Amino acid sequence: MRTVLQQADLERALTRIAHEILEANRGADDLVLLGIPTRGVALAERLARIVSRIAGVDVPAGALDVTMYRDDLGRNPIRATHPTEVPGDGIDGRVVVLVDDVLYSGRTIRAALDALADLGRARAVRLAVLVDRGHREFPIRADYVGKNLPSSTRERINVRLAEVDGEDAVTIEGGDE
Numbered sequence: 001m002r003t004v005l006q007q008a009d010l011e012r013a014l015t016r017i018a019h020e021i022l023e024a025n026r027g028a029d030d031l032v033l034l035g036i037p038t039r040g041v042a043l044a045e046r047l048a049r050i051v052s053r054i055a056g057v058d059v060p061a062g063a064l065d066v067t068m069y070r071d072d073l074g075r076n077p078i079r080a081t082h083p084t085e086v087p088g089d090g091i092d093g094r095v096v097v098l099v100d101d102v103l104y105s106g107r108t109i110r111a112a113l114d115a116l117a118d119l120g121r122a123r124a125v126r127l128a129v130l131v132d133r134g135h136r137e138f139p140i141r142a143d144y145v146g147k148n149l150p151s152s153t154r155e156r157i158n159v160r161l162a163e164v165d166g167e168d169a170v171t172i173e174g175g176d177e
Helices: 007-025 039-055 107-119
Strands: 002-006 031-035 061-063 095-103 124-132 144-148 155-160 169-174
Touching (some): 002 007, 002 144, 007 124, 007 144, 031 039, 039 095, 095 155, 124 155
Parallel strands (some): 031 061, 031 095, 095 124, 124 144
Antiparallel strands (some): 002 169
């Protein structure tokens, strides 16, 4: 197992993403960050705190469960669902930033777009990920990326966050080790 990001690296990446979100959106107006469980929710909450601190206004964060929208439910039917928690004002007319830990095939994000459409009509949808490892199966790309980590399909990218795992780190294991 090889560590590729430590706590300080994660903090820098999230701060950079927060600045990029604010720059692209020309401020924090109408922003909503929705994390994809499990670790995407913790990342969305962290990003919302950073964006709020920089912009000087509260930016809401929530959770978007995509379990029932996945196209692999038939092959993997035993999946725990998580509550979808959308800020009180909803998403209609807002700029929604979907937040996830690792972007791989794009299947989770495709499911997230379907789930989001059932919640309302966002003005725009953006994607922020901590790690983009490549190997896309759908034409999906992140707008904001903490770290591009080209990897073999035999390798596993592990994101550990203090809120979930007790520590912050990104590691790679498997492959040619």
